[in-house]
Amino acid sequence: MSEQVADAPQDSPRPDDHEAGAGRDPLSMLFQPGAWRLERRLHTRPVYELYATLIALAITAVIIGLLVIIVGVSPLDAFASLYEGAFGNRESALETLVQATPLILTGLCAAIAFRAGVWNIGGQGQFIAGAIGTWWVYDTMPGLPAPVLFVAMFAGAAVFGAVWATVASVLLVRYGTNEILTTVMLNFVIDSGLSWLLSGPWQANDTPYSQTERMVESTFLPRFFDDSRLHLGFALALVMVAVVHFLVRRTTLGFELRAIGVNKQAASYKGVSVGAAIIAVMAISGALAGLAGAGELLGLHHRINFEFGGQAVGFTGIIVALVARLHPAGVIVVAVAFAGLINGATQMQVGTGIPAALVDVIEGVALVLVLLAAVACRYRLRKIAHHHG
Amino acid sequence: MADTDQSGAAAPGENILVAEEVTKVFPGVVANDSVNVAIRRAEIHCLLGENGAGKTTLADILYGVYQPDEGRVLLEGEPLELNSPRDAIEAGIGMVHQHFELVPPMSVIENVVIGTQAKQWLDLTEARRRLEEFFADYDVEIDPDAEVGRLSVGEQQWVEIFKTLYFGVEILILDEPTAVLTPQGIDELFRILRRMRDEGLTIILITHKLKEVMDLSDRVTVLRRGKVVGTVDTADVDQRDLARMMVGREVLMQADKAASNVGEPVLEVEEIHLESDTGRGSLDGLSITVGSGEIVGVAGVSGNGQNALFDAVVGVRHPETGSIRITGQDTTESAPHRIATLGVASVPADRIAQGLMMDFSVKENLVLGNQRERQFSRAGILNRGQIDAFAAESIDTYEIKTPSASQITRTLSGGNLQKIIMARELSGQPQLIVAHQPTRGLDIAATEYVRRRLIQERDRGAGVLLMSEDLDEIFQLSDRIAVIYDGRIVAVTEPDATTLEQIGMHMAGASDTDRGSQ
Ligand SMILES: Nc1ncnc2c1ncn2[C@@H]1O[C@H](COP(=O)(O)OP(=O)(O)OP(=O)(O)O)[C@@H](O)[C@H]1O
Ligand SMILES: [Mg+2]
Numbered sequence: 060m061s062e063q064v065a066d067a068p069q070d071s072p073r074p075d076d077h078e079a080g081a082g083r084d085p086l087s088m089l090f091q092p093g094a095w096r097l098e099r100r101l102h103t104r105p106v107y108e109l110y111a112t113l114i115a116l117a118i119t120a121v122i123i124g125l126l127v128i129i130v131g132v133s134p135l136d137a138f139a140s141l142y143e144g145a146f147g148n149r150e151s152a153l154e155t156l157v158q159a160t161p162l163i164l165t166g167l168c169a170a171i172a173f174r175a176g177v178w179n180i181g182g183q184g185q186f187i188a189g190a191i192g193t194w195w196v197y198d199t200m201p202g203l204p205a206p207v208l209f210v211a212m213f214a215g216a217a218v219f220g221a222v223w224a225t226v227a228s229v230l231l232v233r234y235g236t237n238e239i240l241t242t243v244m245l246n247f248v249i250d251s252g253l254s255w256l257l258s259g260p261w262q263a264n265d266t267p268y269s270q271t272e273r274m275v276e277s278t279f280l281p282r283f284f285d286d287s288r289l290h291l292g293f294a295l296a297l298v299m300v301a302v303v304h305f306l307v308r309r310t311t312l313g314f315e316l317r318a319i320g321v322n323k324q325a326a327s328y329k330g331v332s333v334g335a336a337i338i339a340v341m342a343i344s345g346a347l348a349g350l351a352g353a354g355e356l357l358g359l360h361h362r363i364n365f366e367f368g369g370q371a372v373g374f375t376g377i378i379v380a381l382v383a384r385l386h387p388a389g390v391i392v393v394a395v396a397f398a399g400l401i402n403g404a405t406q407m408q409v410g411t412g413i414p415a416a417l418v419d420v421i422e423g424v425a426l427v428l429v430l431l432a433a434v435a436c437r438y439r440l441r442k443i444a445h446h447h448g
Numbered sequence: 449m450a451d452t453d454q455s456g457a458a459a460p461g462e463n464i465l466v467a468e469e470v471t472k473v474f475p476g477v478v479a480n481d482s483v484n485v486a487i488r489r490a491e492i493h494c495l496l497g498e499n500g501a502g503k504t505t506l507a508d509i510l511y512g513v514y515q516p517d518e519g520r521v522l523l524e525g526e527p528l529e530l531n532s533p534r535d536a537i538e539a540g541i542g543m544v545h546q547h548f549e550l551v552p553p554m555s556v557i558e559n560v561v562i563g564t565q566a567k568q569w570l571d572l573t574e575a576r577r578r579l580e581e582f583f584a585d586y587d588v589e590i591d592p593d594a595e596v597g598r599l600s601v602g603e604q605q606w607v608e609i610f611k612t613l614y615f616g617v618e619i620l621i622l623d624e625p626t627a628v629l630t631p632q633g634i635d636e637l638f639r640i641l642r643r644m645r646d647e648g649l650t651i652i653l654i655t656h657k658l659k660e661v662m663d664l665s666d667r668v669t670v671l672r673r674g675k676v677v678g679t680v681d682t683a684d685v686d687q688r689d690l691a692r693m694m695v696g697r698e699v700l701m702q703a704d705k706a707a708s709n710v711g712e713p714v715l716e717v718e719e720i721h722l723e724s725d726t727g728r729g730s731l732d733g734l735s736i737t738v739g740s741g742e743i744v745g746v747a748g749v750s751g752n753g754q755n756a757l758f759d760a761v762v763g764v765r766h767p768e769t770g771s772i773r774i775t776g777q778d779t780t781e782s783a784p785h786r787i788a789t790l791g792v793a794s795v796p797a798d799r800i801a802q803g804l805m806m807d808f809s810v811k812e813n814l815v816l817g818n819q820r821e822r823q824f825s826r827a828g829i830l831n832r833g834q835i836d837a838f839a840a841e842s843i844d845t846y847e848i849k850t851p852s853a854s855q856i857t858r859t860l861s862g863g864n865l866q867k868i869i870m871a872r873e874l875s876g877q878p879q880l881i882v883a884h885q886p887t888r889g890l891d892i893a894a895t896e897y898v899r900r901r902l903i904q905e906r907d908r909g910a911g912v913l914l915m916s917e918d919l920d921e922i923f924q925l926s927d928r929i930a931v932i933y934d935g936r937i938v939a940v941t942e943p944d945a946t947t948l949e950q951i952g953m954h955m956a957g958a959s960d961t962d963r964g965s966q
Contacts, residue, residue, distance in 0.1 A: 099513075104475075311819045311828050318816065321805045328764055328802045329817035330788030 103436045108384060111432035119425045126420065132411045144406025145399030151406075153287035157359070158398035159391075161186070163296040164351035165376025166383060166390035167303050172344040174307060174385050175316035176323070177337055181227060181242030183373025184249040185220040185345040189352025190363055191253065192219025194261065197274060205277055212278070213295075213353050220349020221342040223249060228341035232334040238341075246373070257365055270364035280358040292354030297391065299347060304387040306343070316340045348373060378422050382429045397422065464489040464650055465510065465541070465619055469519035472505055474859065476851025479505040481674035482519065487619070492641065492651045494661045494682075497671035498694055498891040499863025500849030503654045504546065506671070507621050510652070511543040512536035542612030543621040546862050546889070550604055550611075552597030559596050560611045575614075582610055586640050600751045602633040613649075620644075621652040624862065626660055627888050630749050630917045631952065638664050656863070656891050658687040670694055695893050705903050708927040711740035712776070714880045714911035715761065720770030720780075722756050722935075729756040731767065732935035738880065738911040743902065745926030746915040746937075747951050753935040754884060754915045755797065761882050761913070762794045763787040775879050788817060791879035795869055795886045797915075803869045804857055811839035811853040813868050818876060842871035847894070862889045874901050881905060884915045899925055919948055933957040 124134035146152045165182045172179035179185075196208075196215035203211060227245060230236040257269040264272075280290040307313040315336045318326040327333050351372060360367060379397055383389030400422070404415035465487040472480040479502045487493050495503045508514045510521060512530030521528045523539055530536050533543070550559050561575045579592050588606055590599070596607060605625055612620060626634050641664065645651055655661060661668055662682060670677040670693040677693045692698060715738040724730035731753050738744045748754060759765040760772060763784040771780045774790050796802035804813050815824050815835055824835055839853040846867045850860055857865070866889050873881065886902070887895040902925060906912055915932075916922050922929055923943050931939040931954040939954045 309830050309832070311825045311830060314812070314819045314830060318805055318808070321807045322801075325802050325804060325816075327784055328762060328794065328796060330785040331817070332783060332785045 100437055100439045108433070108436050111436050112384065112429055115428035115432035116425060119421065119428050122424055123417070123421050126417070127413060130413055132413055137407055137411050137413055140407045140410035141400070141403035143403070145403035150287065151402060153284065153289045155395060155399045155402050156293055157288050158401055159395045160293045160296050160358070161351040161355050161372040162375055162379050162394035162398055163391055164299060164347050164354065165372050166379035166394050167299060167387060168344045168348040169377045169380035170383065170385040170387060170390055171303055171307065171347070172340055173380060174320050175336065175340040176320035177228070177340055178239045179224060179227070179242050179341060179344050180239050180377065181224060181245050182348045182376045183368065183371060184242070184246035185223045185348035186352045186373045187249050187253055187368050188223035188345070189216035189220040189349025190356045190367060191256065192216045192349060193353040193356050194271060194363055195219070197278060198261070208278065212357065213350060216349040216353030217346035218349070220345040220347070220352065222345070224341040224345025225338065228338050232337055253363070254365060257363065268364065271362045274361045278357060279361060280354070288359060290358035292358040295350065295354060299350065300387045300391055303347070307387070312336070312339060348376070375422070378426050382426055384429070384433060462488050464524060466522040467506065467510065467519065468522060470506070470509060470516045470521070471518040472509060472514060473517050476855070478674045480509065480516070483671070483674070483676050485669050485676060485679065487650060487652060488667070489650055490645055490648050491666040492645050492653060492664055494665040494668045495652065495654045495671065496661060496668055496690060496694055499867065499894060500861040501671040502674040503671055504623055504861060507543060507623055507652065507654060510536070511541060511621055537615045537617060540616070540618040541621070542615055542617035542619070544605065544608040544612060544623065544625060546623045546627070550596045550607060552595070554596060555593050556590060556596055556607050557592040559607055560614050578614070579610065582613070586643070600749070602629050605629070619650045619652065623654045624656070624889060625653070626655055626657060631919055634660070656889070656895070658690050658892065661690060662687060672696060691892055694891070706907065708742050708906065710742045710927070711909065713737050714740045714775050715913060716773040717761070718771045720760055720767035720772065722760055722765060722767045724756070728759060729753050730935050731756045731760065733770070734936050736930055736937055738913050740879070740909045740911050741906055742927045743906050743912040743914055743925050745922035745929045746913065746932050747919060747922050747929055747955055748932035749955050750917055752932050754932060756935070757932070758794070758796065758882060758884050758915065762792065791877070793873040793878035793881045795873050795883040797884040797888070799865050799869055804865060806858040808857055809854045810843070810848065810850050810857055810860070810868060811835055813857050814839045814842050814872050816872065818872070821876065838875070842875070846871045846897070863891055863894060866890055867894060870898050874905060877908070878905070878910055881910055881912045883912065885917070886914070887918070887921060919951060923948070931955055
């Protein structure tokens with residue numbers, strides 16, 4: 060290389076010295092047709108993706124603000140009460156982390172599968188499978204000493220989640236069945252399965268409701284503080300983020316699953332067993348959602364009823380993963396932000412009358428804008444030098 | 449060496465397209481550094497330079513894909529502002545890229561007409577008339593209604609060229625057009641390019657083959673590391689001069705080779721049949737054997753089963769009948785990952801589709817496929833230190849031009865992509881090397897290096913199955929030559945016992961006409 064330009068500015072247009080000096084009005088340059096144009100860029104630095112994501116989220120806030128104005132509420136009031144409910148005080152901040160816990164895990168579930176180009180939309184079903192697995196271990200192995208029982212219950216959750224995802228991956232690998240369709244259908248199947256369990260074999264004796272018994276207190280996950288529901292599951296979720304990050308970046312399996320996500324054909328020519336990698340990544344993905352189910356059951360609900368999974372954390376996890384651009388660490392940030400939105404919206408509804416369903420709109424707008432930002436990252440805006448005589 | 453006239457020195461009025469002080473910077477690379485080139489009307493002007501010298505970037509600037517960071521482009525003396533290829537086409541400049549941009553499921557005529565019609569409806573009759581005229585005029589036999597995906601690579605290139613000419617351009621830029629052609633195809637292309645030049649077309653041609661530069665061009669501009677070394681009249685120089693200008697030192701043009709010492713067979717392919725289901729060709733009872741310590745060259749016009757043979761050997765497709773043994777083990781039904789563990793290295797013809805992860809870093813591509821080797825991982829955990837060390841070493845020995853080992857592969861130049869594959873595949877002492885066009889797109893120094901390495905591997909005891917359309921390469925490297933035609937090996941001989949012409953005749957098969965029918 061004749062010359063190394065270590066830090067060439069690429070995002071912002073390069074200041075064009077000999078012309079800027081010519082005393083042109085920068086604003087008129089900006090609006091002059093053809094003065095700026097987009098150029099395809101083959102390579103983006105991660106920082107720029109981060110900036111673009113942040114800009115997208117800022118635009119989301121503006122759009123939501125406008126919506127709120129239309130409803131007739133001051134956006135400042137709305138955002139203030141949203142913030143208050145999400146992070147305004149110790150209590151609400153901790154509660155936001157409680158909500159974020161399953162989202163982190165289902166976000167990881169989607170992120171790792173999407174990395175491999177496998178479209179696992181079944182996080183919700185695998186989440187419920189995880190809860191079922193937990194209960195099954197609890198129900199069938201009552202004699203286990205506490206620490207072993209905890210391990211066994213989480214293992215059961217992971218295995219059930221993994222197995223449920225594997226149904227789809229086996230169909231994909233053996234018969235080429237589209238995994239989007241199968242995972243969505245498996246969500247419905249397990250819902251029905253759960254209803255049957257709750258109104259039959261696992262129904263509690265003392266109630267007319269479709270629900271299990273309440274679990275014994277020794278199976279409750281320890282909580283961090285006396286005044287908050289924040290439980291050990293949150294720490295587990297953070298550990299899983301580190302595990303997934305390590306898996307994706309530092310292991311041969313991670314290397315191979317990224318490879319099939321990028322170019323399946325070249326991967327198979329280079330001896331990567333594509334089928335095996337798909338089975339592995341789906342099992343891991345399902346296990347992560349399964350762990351979310353265990354965490355919710357053992358940390359919060361302590362029984363399964365037909366409302367279990369009503370928060371649709373499996374589906375929100377997909378959005379979390381996409382907004383986080385499939386980065387494990389990003390999943391934490393986005394999951395916490397979304398959890399804050401969910402909690403804050405309740406407060407906002409009480410305070411300002413704006414329906415809490417606004418959260419869904421926010422999530423949707425954020426998703427679209429972040430995906431647009433991802434595309435925009437592949438271009439660079441540059442000024443065209445004019446040489447008209 | 450001949451004196452290098454500075455581009456500005458050409459008589460005014462004669463120059464049609466001029467790049468003036470053009471600089472283009474990519475993150476970490478100055479791809480073009482104050483480049484001055486003057487293209488004269490109705491000349492064939494070659495751009496020559498090592499891999500990564502900035503040829504494609506310069507062409508892309510002339511064609512409006514990129515805008516120069518500094519400097520400007522002049523057309524007939526007037527500053528030209530190109531914001532997109534569309535602007536370039538309107539200004540009369542067309543380009544055929546290294547990787548084609550055709551729509552495979554559409555017909556030739558539809559591909560030609562795409563983007564040319566201002567009207568809402570497609571006027572195919574008029575287009576057909578003009579196209580048929582073109583083809584008849586230049587003696588090119590292509591059916592305007594044929595589906596482009598079914599044409600050979602050479603024919604697709606014609607479609608690209610005619611598509612460009614259909615826009616009525618006056619300047620035609622061709623980026624490595626001969627890399628995909630057979631010797632006959634190259635002759636035909638050159639015949640037509642010369643005629644087009646004589647009719648007033650200005651042609652800018654990028655190639656690595658010095659013989660072609662000498663054959664065809666009027667003038668040559670040599671680039672090195674983004675800078676212009678000089679522009680010379682082709683008549684004033686020889687290949688050696690050009691090589692020296694390009695590389696900055698003397699280049700050995702011949703790879704020496706001792707007699708082969710053939711051992712046990714490492715590849716035995718017996719009577720395999722393979723149906724064409726993927727568009728990658730079929731085999732019809734093909735047999736071939738490669739011994740250790742031997743290079744077997746497979747000569748053939750592309751589309752006669754080379755891809756199918758490649759796929760069958762590396763295990764991506766399995767033959768319906770017949771058998772394949774690698775180092776004595778039956779691999780007829782084995783999966784690619786099993787076959788890879790037998791010490792099989794493979795260089796696919798299409799480096800982007802089958803050889804690389806364009807979104808991975810350079811170093812990740814350098815270990816792709818070997819990630820489970822003890823050298824690069826233990827217990828499933830990647831050994832980053834070893835990977836970095838190996839990458840640094842490969843980048844050094846193969847002179848891969850990249851700002852760093854962590855650079856995203858997509859940004860590398862065509863030849864440097866090929867270097868990544870060669871560095872990867874020739875590491876790790878393979879028993880069998882299946883190489884399809886291993887030097888495609890490589891500059892002369894890299895080509896000679898790769899050929900020398902293949903011979904070294906042979907001398908070490910590896911068997912090499914070399915598939916190439918470059919007959920010079922086949923003759924230079926092979927201990928035995930096999931000709932593939934219509935899914936079968938139709939002749940096996942030794943390089944000393946045959947001639948280029950004889951091989952060429954075998955390649956054309958019994959009659960020339962039944963090639964398109966498969
Ligand atoms: N879009 C891009 N982003 C970053 N770097 C790029 C980009 N395009 C080209 N480069 C770099 O610029 C340099 C010149 O590339 P270019 O493609 O012009 O080389 P070339 O002379 O055509 O080489 P080859 O003979 O291998 O095709 C290379 O080092 C390449 O890595
Ligand atoms: Mg190039």
